[in-house]
Amino acid sequence: MRRVLLIVLSVSASGLGAQEAPPGATTCSGCHGAGSDLTLDGLTARDIAAAMTAFRDGSRPATLMPRLVAGFSEEEISAIAAWIAAGEDAE
Secondary structure: OHHHHHHHHHHHHOOOOOOOOOOOHHHHHHHHOOOOOOOOOOOOHHHHHHHHHHHHHOOOOOOOHHHHHOOOOHHHHHHHHHHHHOOOOOO
């Protein structure tokens, strides 16, 4: 019974599944937000994570992105990519 109560409280405290932006994700909307020419709409989490990883390891050159993703771990990149692909607005 206690286990069920904890699960119910956990779900209601989280806004019934509303996903909070992982650390670092909200900065993406500055360039990739609504109305941007650099939109990420329609990309999968896998596509976004692959691009971020390529920017981080230098195999995909750019001016700003390599510096932005340099400090992210694989887990952080995956979390950010999943959040973006899910269509969460960071506004």
